[in-house]
Amino acid sequence: MKRILITGAAGFLGSHLCDRFIKEGYYVIGMDNLITGSIKNIEHLFKLEQFEFYHHDVSKYIHVPGQVDYILHFASPASPIDYLKIPIQTLKVSSLGTHNILGLARAKKARVLVASTSEVYGDPTVHPQNEEYWGNVNPVGPRGCYDEAKRFMEAMTMAYNNVHGLETRIIRIFNTYGPRMRLNDGRVLPAFIGQALRGEDLTMFGDGSQTRSFCFVDDLVEGIYRLLLSDYHLPVNIGNPDEITIKEFGEEIIKLTGTNQKLVAKPLPKDDPKQRQPDITKAREILGWEPKVSRAEGLKITYDYFKNLSADELNHVEHRAFDFYQKA
Numbered sequence: 001m002k003r004i005l006i007t008g009a010a011g012f013l014g015s016h017l018c019d020r021f022i023k024e025g026y027y028v029i030g031m032d033n034l035i036t037g038s039i040k041n042i043e044h045l046f047k048l049e050q051f052e053f054y055h056h057d058v059s060k061y062i063h064v065p066g067q068v069d070y071i072l073h074f075a076s077p078a079s080p081i082d083y084l085k086i087p088i089q090t091l092k093v094s095s096l097g098t099h100n101i102l103g104l105a106r107a108k109k110a111r112v113l114v115a116s117t118s119e120v121y122g123d124p125t126v127h128p129q130n131e132e133y134w135g136n137v138n139p140v141g142p143r144g145c146y147d148e149a150k151r152f153m154e155a156m157t158m159a160y161n162n163v164h165g166l167e168t169r170i171i172r173i174f175n176t177y178g179p180r181m182r183l184n185d186g187r188v189l190p191a192f193i194g195q196a197l198r199g200e201d202l203t204m205f206g207d208g209s210q211t212r213s214f215c216f217v218d219d220l221v222e223g224i225y226r227l228l229l230s231d232y233h234l235p236v237n238i239g240n241p242d243e244i245t246i247k248e249f250g251e252e253i254i255k256l257t258g259t260n261q262k263l264v265a266k267p268l269p270k271d272d273p274k275q276r277q278p279d280i281t282k283a284r285e286i287l288g289w290e291p292k293v294s295r296a297e298g299l300k301i302t303y304d305y306f307k308n309l310s311a312d313e314l315n316h317v318e319h320r321a322f323d324f325y326q327k328a
Helices: 012-023 080-085 087-108 144-164 188-197 217-228 246-257 281-287 295-307 311-315 321-327
Strands: 003-007 027-032 051-055 070-073 111-117 168-173 202-205 211-213 236-238 243-245 263-266
Touching (some): 070 217, 087 111, 168 217, 188 295
Parallel strands (some): 003 070, 070 111, 111 168, 168 236
C-alpha cells in the first residue's frame, strides 16, 4: 500500500484530498496544526485503519516514521481574513514549512506536490493568466505575506528539483469552492452564501466589475491527482476558466438562495486583483484535465451543505471580517 503524507489535512482542500487518496487505496498520513483547519473535516476518517493524524506544525521539524511515497503540501492559511491576521505564520508555513517538507521528501525519496496559488500572479496585467506570466505582486502590501510566501515556495521547490533531483510538482490553484469551506474566512462565495442565509445584504468590494473563475472542489482534486502522478515538474494552473464578475456572481447567489437581499458595495481593498481567469492549456494537454462540474451544479451542492449547518455554526461568523480586510 502506497503511503502519502498530506499537510493541511484538516482544511477545506486537504480533507477532500484525504478522502480521495483513501478511496484510491493509499495509506494516508494527515498533518495539521489546526490553526485554520477543523477536526470535523476529517473525523469520519479516524475509524479507518488506513488513516492516521499528526497534530503538528510543519514550520517545525517534521518526523514521520516508516515509508513515505508521496507528499502533498497543502498547509497554509488561504483566505484574506486568515493571512491578514497571521501574516508571520503564513510566511513561515510556505518558507520554513516547505523547506522541512522538501527535506523530508528527499530523505524518504518521495515525490512531493506543493500547493501554490493564482495569487502568485498578483493583480495581473496578462489575461487570462498562463504559467509563463511572472505576475504583478506588491511584496510589501497587505497581501504580500501570502503572495510572496507562495512565490518563495515555488522557487524553493524548483531549487530542490534542480540541485537534488527531487521529484517535485507545482500546482497553481484558482478560486475553488465546495462543502467544508468556512463561512467566516472572507472568501467571496462562503461570505455571500452565509450572508444570504442569515438574511443580510451581500457585501461586495468595489463596483463588482472585478472577475473571478470558480472551480468545484471535486474537479480540483482530480487535477491534483493527475498532476501528482504525471511526469511534469513545472507549474500547472488548475481552475475553471468560466469567468464571471463579482456582481453577476452575487446575483446568482441571491437567485440560488431565493432571498430578497441586495448587493452592497464597499471600497475595493488595496491590491485586490481586478481579473482572475486561468489559462488551462497545459492542464488539458499534459494531464488530459478540464473541469466537469458546472457552476450551477456546484453551487447547488455547496448551498445544500451550508443550509444544513447548525444555527450556531451559521451564526459563528466574524461580522467585522470585511472591515478588517478593508483596514489592513
